[in-house]
Amino acid sequence: MKIVETLEKYLTKIESVVVVVLLSVMVLLGFIQVVLRNVFQSGIIWADIVLRHLVLWLGFVGALLATTTDRHISIDAFARFMPMRVQHGVAVVTNIFAAVVCFFLFKAALTFIGFEISDQHTVYANVPAWYAEIIIPLGYALLVIHFSLRVIFHAGSIFKGEVKH
Numbered sequence: 275m276k277i278v279e280t281l282e283k284y285l286t287k288i289e290s291v292v293v294v295v296l297l298s299v300m301v302l303l304g305f306i307q308v309v310l311r312n313v314f315q316s317g318i319i320w321a322d323i324v325l326r327h328l329v330l331w332l333g334f335v336g337a338l339l340a341t342t343t344d345r346h347i348s349i350d351a352f353a354r355f356m357p358m359r360v361q362h363g364v365a366v367v368t369n370i371f372a373a374v375v376c377f378f379l380f381k382a383a384l385t386f387i388g389f390e391i392s393d394q395h396t397v398y399a400n401v402p403a404w405y406a407e408i409i410i411p412l413g414y415a416l417l418v419i420h421f422s423l424r425v426i427f428h429a430g431s432i433f434k435g436e437v438k439h
Contacts, residue, residue, distance in 0.1 A: 275430050282423050285416070286342045289335050296332045300325060320398040327397065327406040334413030341420040346372070358431075365428040373421035380414035387411055 303321050310317045340346050344365070356364070387404050395403040 275426070278423055278426050282342060282420070285420070286339065289338050289342075292335050293332065293339065296328055296335065300328050300332070303328075323398050330406075331409045334409050334416075337413065338416050338420055341417060341424065344424065362428040362431045366425050366432070369421045369424040369428065373418050373425065376414045376417040376421060380411055380418060383411035383414055 303318075303325060307317050307321045307325075337346070354361075387407060387410070390404040390407060391402070397403050397406050
């Protein structure tokens with residue numbers, strides 16, 4: 275269990291740093307665009323495209339952080355009134371389901387990236403589109419890992435009788 279906690283701790287730290295970097299780049303690039311457009315009547319041609327893709331990246335990394343703290347969208351109206359062991363059991367089942375769904379989405383995303391590579395789509399100039407879209411399969415793969423770690427945590431809580439979240 276200690277290895278799982280350590281792994282999740284390091285993944286969360288890395289993802290937190292990535293969120294800060296992505297948000298900083300987005301704010302800075304957006305600010306520069308506004309200044310260039312309003313003051314100099316120009317702009318960075320590729321900035322809007324990059325910002326659009328950074329939103330995609332930020333969404334996936336945010337989903338990873340939400341999964342780490344069990345803050346993904348859930349309906350827990352009934353679970354709140356159940357004993358803690360039952361709550362952890364429900365969490366195990368829902369996290370397994372989410373991991374399986376994310377696994378199939380990961381496989382579909384790999385197919386999508388394969389098509390993007392073979393079709394040689396570009397984002398801007400000669401930059402391949404799959405560079406910006408690689409977060410889709412990577413994000414789903416990391417979500418599978420995070421949901422699997424949540425299964426281990428909740429299963430451990432059931433068998434040890436802990437109430438740890």
